[in-house]
Amino acid sequence: MSGMLDTGTRLTAESGVELQVTGMLGAGGQGEVYRVRTASGDRALKWYYPACATPEQEDIVQELLARDFDDDRFLWPSTFVRGTHPGAFGYLMDIRPDRFKGLPALFRRQLRTTPRALLAASLYMVEAYQALHSRGIAYRDISWGNIFFDPATGEVLVCDNDNAVVEGDASGITGTMEFMAPELVRAVPGARPGTQTDLHSLSVLLFMLLMNHHPLKGKRELAVHCLDEAAEKKLYGKEPLFVFDPRDSSNEPDPVEQSTVLHTWAAAPQVLKDLFTHNFTVGLHDPAARVRESQWRDALRAVLDAVVDCAHCGRQNMTQPEETTAGTCWSCGGTLVLPPRLVLTTPAPRAERHLRLRRAARVHAHHLVPEPTRHDYSDATLVAELTEHPRKPGRFGLANRSGTAWTGTRSDGTTQQITPGQTVPLRSGLELDFGGARAVVHPK
Structure with missing residues (x-):
């Protein structure tokens, strides 16, 4: 695929970064995107078509660069690049990983x-x-x-x-x-x-x-x-x-x-x-x-935490948060069975979270705070995980994946400490103190 910039073209960004074009990644309505080699690794270079390389567009890009918006969810322009021909310009950004x-x-x-x-x-x-x-x-x-x-x-x-x-x-x-x-x-x-x-x-x-x-x-x-x-x-x-x-x-x-x-x-x-x-x-x-x-x-967080698996076909189903009946599976039409529900209460300002304890259900750090700045369901924020007993199929417990001990209170009033790595058997009425946030296991 031929483009505006030839492979091997060398340019220098306004930040002083030297770059060399190694190939084209794609093209769109405003310009073309190239893979370029820099001293710190490969980056992406967006290069505008002549008709789109207007002074107004340059002003927009320069304004975005000046705002220094740093967020890993955006492939944000990182530095301005001017071409050798009058009016030609583009900008550097990170390369989109293949998994996206x-x-x-x-x-x-x-x-x-x-x-x-x-x-x-x-x-x-x-x-x-x-x-x-x-x-x-x-x-x-x-x-x-x-x-x-x-x-x-x-x-x-x-x-x-x-x-x-x-x-x-x-x-x-x-x-x-x-x-x-x-x-x-x-x-x-x-x-x-x-x-x-x-x-x-x-x-x-x-x-x-x-x-x-x-x-x-x-x-x-x-x-x-x-x-x-x-x-x-x-x-x-x-x-x-x-x-x-x-x-x-x-x-x-x-x-x-x-x-x-x-x-x-x-x-x-x-x-x-x-x-x-x-x-x-x-x-x-x-x-x-x-x-x-x-x-x-x-709404999306509540529904995500209320997803259940169909016992007949294994497909995931969205359910109405806090409901005690779930209807039928969208895939096979079988009756859905709701698993137990973990109701978490955060510290003040008090907020309540309802988490369905489906197989491999997980509690994350954002579940334990009233107003998280950002939700993250990755392993990095894991606090607790539902696990099945290795020798007793059908028996489940909540494993402590955090770095601190919890206090568990059974329905008979007795308590126990659940240290990091330990698992507490899952029973209706079990209360857990995560060190600020509290949780109770409900049957549905």
């Missing part, structure tokens, strides 16, 4: 993943954009082309961050039509890309990630003979209608052509359905009423 895959591959069913991983990816994605918004930066082009995830863990990486701007800046792009807020699609006077329009785009992406379908593409889209720009403006801006709008079924999914979303919606817990319905009814017309990142975060 694009969402289009997920929607084409080319990736193997799980409901837990998709929920984790949704949660991590919400928190990533929340971190960006908290710094006064609007992304403006949240879409399926700009985020990658690890199908095994749900970890996310946000790419193409050179369109993000300080909130209120009207320069640059407005977004991708399918993900743009209706007021931007309609070009409402005074409407401009910002955190409020990001919230709409984020909800569209969450719906696609969890429901495998666009929230506004129902029978109306199938009736369009030519999905040109005028038709898209009608679907996404002038007459947007949620496929599950409770008051208007004229855009409901076609049971043959769009059956997937009917099944995924039926399997979704009510707490997520309620947020999606609000955002794609009231939120379509009132930007101030859109679901906030904190609302998505709390």
Whole structure:
């Protein structure tokens, strides 16, 4: 593949880093991305097409660099690189690891993943954009082309961050039509890309990630003979209608052509359905009423902790948090059996967490604090883990994977210390003191 920069081209970044082009990684709408060799290892170089290498785009990149936003969930521009030809420029960033895959591959069913991983990816994605918004930066082009995830863990990486701007800046792009807020699609006077329009785009992406379908593409889209720009403006801006709008079924999914979303919606817990319905009814017309990142975060965390395994086929199922009945498995139709529930209470300001004790269930550090700055379900934050007795199948205990001792209180009032590495048998009514946070085992 030939590009604007030849293999072997040498450039010097404004930071003084010397780099040599070793090959092309890919190309997009604004430019090309190259692998480059530096003294500290290989990096990625985004290089703009001449038509996109405008003074306005340079100002945006320089502003992003000046903000020094350091977050490992973003492939953020790290240093500016100017070319040998007048007006040519680009920037350096880290290379995306191979384990992170694009969402289009997920929607084409080319990736193997799980409901837990998709929920984790949704949660991590919400928190990533929340971190960006908290710094006064609007992304403006949240879409399926700009985020990658690890199908095994749900970890996310946000790419193409050179369109993000300080909130209120009207320069640059407005977004991708399918993900743009209706007021931007309609070009409402005074409407401009910002955190409020990001919230709409984020909800569209969450719906696609969890429901495998666009929230506004129902029978109306199938009736369009030519999905040109005028038709898209009608679907996404002038007459947007949620496929599950409770008051208007004229855009409901076609049971043959769009059956997937009917099944995924039926399997979704009510707490997520309620947020999606609000955002794609009231939120379509009132930007101030859109679901906030904190609302998505709390709901996604609760549902992720309430995932259970079907005893018949082993598939993971999302369940309504705190429910005592779970219905049937989305895959085999068998009746779901709810495992015991660990109810954790954090120190003040008091918050409650409900964790289903499915096989290999885990308690993480974020479960024990009232308002975690970031959720992390990796091994690095593991506090406790449900384990099966090696010689007594069907007998389970909670293993201490932390660095401190717990106090356990049985239903008869007797207590015991659970030191790091020890396991306490799982019994209904068992109370645990994690050294601040407390927990009680409930039968359902």
